[in-house]
Amino acid sequence: MTLSVCNTMQGTNRFFFRACCFLLLWPTAEIFAQTVDLDVPFVTTPQSVSEAMLTIAAVGKQDFLIDLGSGDGRIVILAAKKFGARGLGVEIDPQLVAASRTNAKQAGVANRSEFRTQDLFKTDLTRASVITMYLLPDVNIALRPKLLALKPGTRIVSHDWDMGDWLPDAELRVPAPEKKLGLDRTSRVMLWTVPAVVDGRWCSRAHPALTLAFTQKYQRADGEVTGLHAFKFAARLNGAHLLATGAGEAHLGGSRLVFNAASPLAGTWRRATGACAGK
Numbered sequence: 001m002t003l004s005v006c007n008t009m010q011g012t013n014r015f016f017f018r019a020c021c022f023l024l025l026w027p028t029a030e031i032f033a034q035t036v037d038l039d040v041p042f043v044t045t046p047q048s049v050s051e052a053m054l055t056i057a058a059v060g061k062q063d064f065l066i067d068l069g070s071g072d073g074r075i076v077i078l079a080a081k082k083f084g085a086r087g088l089g090v091e092i093d094p095q096l097v098a099a100s101r102t103n104a105k106q107a108g109v110a111n112r113s114e115f116r117t118q119d120l121f122k123t124d125l126t127r128a129s130v131i132t133m134y135l136l137p138d139v140n141i142a143l144r145p146k147l148l149a150l151k152p153g154t155r156i157v158s159h160d161w162d163m164g165d166w167l168p169d170a171e172l173r174v175p176a177p178e179k180k181l182g183l184d185r186t187s188r189v190m191l192w193t194v195p196a197v198v199d200g201r202w203c204s205r206a207h208p209a210l211t212l213a214f215t216q217k218y219q220r221a222d223g224e225v226t227g228l229h230a231f232k233f234a235a236r237l238n239g240a241h242l243l244a245t246g247a248g249e250a251h252l253g254g255s256r257l258v259f260n261a262a263s264p265l266a267g268t269w270r271r272a273t274g275a276c277a278g279k
């Protein structure tokens, strides 16, 4: 409204009114900048910890990394500069996004990094092969269903905060003397790999007298074979790779589960739509 009145003025009057409008609106812009709705405050990850996060996730040239709540852009910039990855930083504070773009230019990685003023909860994560986060426990938990739905094998690294009962696949303690909080001045770095979904029943033409069933919780699964040779085993998923204690290894691709030749379950299993042939 104020701007539209300004725009209808002519000549010197118009200049005068534009100056007034600017002065009127400037404090509003300031207040807006100060009242960005943050789910997490801006605290930076120390350099040693950023390096450990990218190292534990084995970030490389082939990766596309998304940093959720990217602050001044340091993790995306380091991933591009030292690890050769491409990346996107998602940050709700526009001033930090502007600073990140400047920092990326100064680091010579503006062509391999992008920064968007965006709410991390509304961000499409499907393009990422690696996701990094320095958020808060409740924010991690709120993000968990969306992270678990990503492509199997996507790596997720979190600084300090875990993912509740989804236990990490690997964990490090990193000295962080520059941290302002915490008695021991160390950081926790945790890695998760999104597991494929093996839960449910499976049938195989190579084993018509057997039915295979899994009960899965995150990257762990309990396997049970019923029929002619009944047995139980524990299994662990690393993305789409399944390692079954005493039952060999398998690769899971969509509705096919293929056990290696050394396994007692060797061959291809398909998701059961009804009872298996031998039942």
Ligand SMILES: C[S@@+](CC[C@H](N)C(=O)[O-])C[C@H]1O[C@@H](n2cnc3c(N)ncnc32)[C@H](O)[C@@H]1O
Pocket (backbone or CB within 6 Å): 037, 038, 039, 040, 041, 042, 043, 044, 045, 067, 068, 069, 070, 071, 072, 073, 074, 075, 090, 091, 092, 093, 096, 118, 119, 120, 121, 133, 134, 135, 159
């Ligand atoms: C603890 S800082 C981490 C900064 C950076 N990732 C690092 O590790 O140095 C969290 C960042 O998340 C941003 N943030 C908070 N809520 C957000 C939201 N809903 N969407 C996007 N960014 C958000 C904050 O502005 C802050 O910069």
